[in-house]
Amino acid sequence: MIQMRRAALSIPSNIAEGAARRTTKDYIRFLYIELGSISELETQCIISQRLSYYDFSYNQNLLNIKRMLTSLIKTLERSSNART
Numbered sequence: 001m002i003q004m005r006r007a008a009l010s011i012p013s014n015i016a017e018g019a020a021r022r023t024t025k026d027y028i029r030f031l032y033i034e035l036g037s038i039s040e041l042e043t044q045c046i047i048s049q050r051l052s053y054y055d056f057s058y059n060q061n062l063l064n065i066k067r068m069l070t071s072l073i074k075t076l077e078r079s080s081n082a083r084t
Contacts, residue, residue, distance in 0.1 A: 004048070007041040010034070011065070024080045031073045038066050 011034050018030025042062050048054045 001053075004041060004044045007037050007044065010037045011041070015069075024076055028073055028076050028080070031069060031076070035066065035069055035073075038062055038069065 014030050014034050014037070018027040018034075021027050021030065042059075045054075045062070
């Protein structure tokens with residue numbers, strides 16, 4: 001449970017940290033790290049359900065967040081590539 005909380009808290013925290021970086025490249029790097037944190041949290045939720053620790057629906061929320069993050073990354077990458 002503690003690891004799930006850490007993963008969940010790291011998502012918005014690192015997005016904010018990345019947004020404060022000086023370059024778009026750094027921001028994108030932080031966003032990719034957060035995709036990893038979302039995947040970690042998703043895995044922990046699956047394991048928790050299978051072990052009957054929790055019975056909650058996480059799939060749609062995490063999927064929506066993952067889609068939004070992926071869309072943001074693609075937009076920033078296109079924008080960054082257009083400038084070079």
